[in-house]
Amino acid sequence: MSTAPLPDPAHAPLTRLWQAHRPAGPLRPHELKTVYADRWVRFHSLPESKRYAGDEAEYAILLDRYNTVLDELFAGGEVYVVTTEGAFLSEGADLADVPDPADPRTALHPEGTLWTTLDDTADPDPVFHTRWYFYADRRPWRRGCLDPLLRAVADDALPGVFVTDAGLTRIHHPYDGGADVILATPGERDRLRDRHSAWLSKHPKGY
Secondary structure, three states: OOOOOOOOHHHHHHHHHHHHOOOOOOOOHHHHHHHOHHHEEEEEOOHHHOOOOOOHHHHHHHHHHHHHHHHHHHOOOEEEEEEEEEEEHHHOHHHHHOOOOOOHHHHHOOOOEEEEEEEEOOOOOHHHOEEEEEEEEEEEOOOOOOHHHHHHHHOOOOOOOEEEEOOOOOEEEEEOOEEEEEOOOHHHHHHHHHHOHHHEOOOOOOO
16 A cells, blocks of 8 residues: 655645634635635626536636636735545545546646645544545646636536635635635625626525
8 A cells, every 4th residue: 555645844834824713724615605704705607697607608707707806816926726635534545645647636736735634524424524635736826827727616527626825814715606705804805796796696695
């Protein structure tokens, strides 16, 4: 059996930032909207809240929406790109530390190195206990640099992705159908929300 690699020490600053947060992280990306509800906004990817693109014109729309918000959050700075994958603990989760070249995450995020792990044991049935593996890289933000990854996210082929600035003050979590965005302050959230009000959910809670 191959030996599971250790977390990349280059990600130590990101670990320290998460540990300083209350609650301490890392968090599963879908939890962000609850933990940071006062700074959260959700944008939908397509008109009429359509979930999946049906043709190249709709892919162009959703990529433009993703990149427009990412630009407003991160233009001129560096970002951490984080992808995740999970393995059931009952099946020997250490195997998930060895990247599978055929796995979509490996192919779409080859720069990502192991950052940390997170065990989810909340389910009363231990069969469903999961270890989540977080892979990260740090890069200058450039519009379009994540388009293949974002397209896979939009197709629900690569869930559990987020992008954050080097100070962990703003987070963008794309998913199939839209993106959850965490801003530095409620006021900043409100201004971003108002600029893109046509992309908001009609749900009373913003879902």
